[in-house]
Every structure is written in structure tokens, then in C-alpha cells.
Amino acid sequence: MLSIYTTYKCRTCQKEFILLTEDVDSMPKDRYLACPYCNSKRLSKGKGTDNLNECMKERVYKRVNGALKQVR
Numbered sequence: 351m352l353s354i355y356t357t358y359k360c361r362t363c364q365k366e367f368i369l370l371t372e373d374v375d376s377m378p379k380d381r382y383l384a385c386p387y388c389n390s391k392r393l394s395k396g397k398g399t400d401n402l403n404e405c406m407k408e409r410v411y412k413r414v415n416g417a418l419k420q421v422r
């Protein structure tokens with residue numbers, strides 16, 4: 351079964367965003383996805399998820415990790 355949400359990461363500005371898988375699939379073929387922050391077309395598709403909270407938790411964890419690295 352397809353996941354409800356799909357995460358994308360911009361390879362230009364490194365920001366992440368989440369889209370509804372269903373909406374992306376129903377997009378016309380002549381359209382393309384672009385980063386909402388810098389309008390780049392260089393996106394890498396992340397893993398899908400059914401749980402938006404799971405996505406958020408993962409992001410917070412990464413941020414905590416980053417902060418720990420900065421302290422040392």
C-alpha cells in the first residue's frame with residue numbers, strides 16, 4: 351500500500367518538505383515538482399510515511415543530534 355505522505359529533500363538548499371502522495375500521483379505529466387523554498391527542480395524523493403508525527407519526531411531527533419555535535 352502506498353504511504354499517505356512522501357518526503358522530499360531539495361538537493362540545492364537541503365531543505366525538506368512533505369507532500370501528499372495521492373496529490374503528486376494525480377499531477378499532470380507535463381508538470382514537475384519544484385522546491386517550495388528555492389524553486390529548484392533538483393529534488394530527491396525520501397521515504398513515504400503514513401504518520402506525519404513520525405516525520406516530525408525524526409526531524410527533532412536529527413536536530414538534537416546536531417546540537418550535541420556542536421557542543422563537543
Ligand SMILES: [Zn+2]
Binds near residue numbers: 363364365385386387
Ligand atoms: Zn530548495
